[in-house]
Structure formats: C-alpha cells, structure tokens
Amino acid sequence: MSSEKSAESAKRQAAENAPVIEVHGLGKCFRMYEKPIHRLLHRFGKHKASNEFWALKDIGFEVEHGETLGVIGASGAGKSTLLQVLLRLRHPTEGTVEVNGRAAMMAAAMRLANRSSALRRRIEARVRWSEALTMSAA
Numbered sequence: 687m688s689s690e691k692s693a694e695s696a697k698r699q700a701a702e703n704a705p706v707i708e709v710h711g712l713g714k715c716f717r718m719y720e721k722p723i724h725r726l727l728h729r730f731g732k733h734k735a736s737n738e739f740w741a742l743k744d745i746g747f748e749v750e751h752g753e754t755l756g757v758i759g760a761s762g763a764g765k766s767t768l769l770q771v772l773l774r775l776r777h778p779t780e781g782t783v784e785v786n787g788r789a790a791m792m793a794a795a796m797r798l799a800n801r802s803s804a805l806r807r808r809i810e811a812r813v814r815w816s817e818a819l820t821m822s823a824a
Contacts, residue, residue, distance in 0.1 A: 704786055705748040707755065707772065711781035712745040714767050741767040745781070 717735035727733035741764040757765045770776040
C-alpha cells in the first residue's frame with residue numbers, strides 16, 4: 687500500500703516539475719489556392735498550392751508550473767493560430783507541441799479573451815459615437 691502511495695507521490699512530483707507547455711520548432715503553414723476546386727485537386731495530387739503563408743515559423747518556448755504565458759503582437763502576427771495549435775484545434779505543419787496540464791482551462795481563457803475583445807470593440811464604438819455626438823453638438 688505504501689509503495690502505491692509513494693509511486694503516486696513521485697508521479698505528482700514529476701508532473702509538477704515538468705513544463706506545463708513545451709513548444710519546439712513550431713511552424714504552421716496555410717496553403718492558398720486561386721479557386722476552391724484547386725484545394726480538392728491538391729488532395730489528389732493534381733494541383734499545387736499557388737501560395738503558402740507561414741503564420742508561425744520556428745517558435746519555441748517552455749512554460750513551467752505556476753508560470754503565466756502572455757501572447758502579444760500586432761494584427762496578423764499569429765497569436766490566435768498559436769493558441770489554436772496549443773489547444774489542438776489546429777495541427778502544426780512542423781515542430782512539436784506538448785501540453786501537460788488542463789487544456790480546458792486554456793480553452794476557457796481563450797473564450798474569455800474573445801468575449802472581452804468583442805466587449806472592448808463595443809465599448810470603443812460607443813466611445814467614438816459619444817465623441818461624435820459631443821463634437822456635433824459643439
């Protein structure tokens with residue numbers, strides 16, 4: 687019985703010491719096609735993609751237990767793509783991603799971020815609208 691408890695304790699200890707997220711050489715490429723039919727033809731080897739867009743290229747980092755990851759960047763920098771790969775909603779084109787933890791919590795955080803972005807846009811629109819009203823009244 688005590689050996690089972692010590693084995694369980696050792697597993698728990700190892701899990702706490704291991705990085706929660708490990709990303710090495712991560713890349714995500716999206717293929718662009720001139721026409722939708724070209725995507726289908728590509729599946730059968732009859733057509734090549736006309737263009738490739740690398741949303742992520744050679745990304746690597748580790749997040750240790752108790753650390754927080756923040757992703758900041760300009761529009762189109764690949765923030766959402768990175769989160770989708772971490773949540774396994776998209777498959778990486780190259781590299782490895784290992785998530786040892788509660789991916790559901792990350793999913794909830796992503797939904798919350800999307801909601802707060804929508805809320806922020808609504809607030810910004812209202813501020814612009816009220817500024818326009820103030821300027822027209824003056």
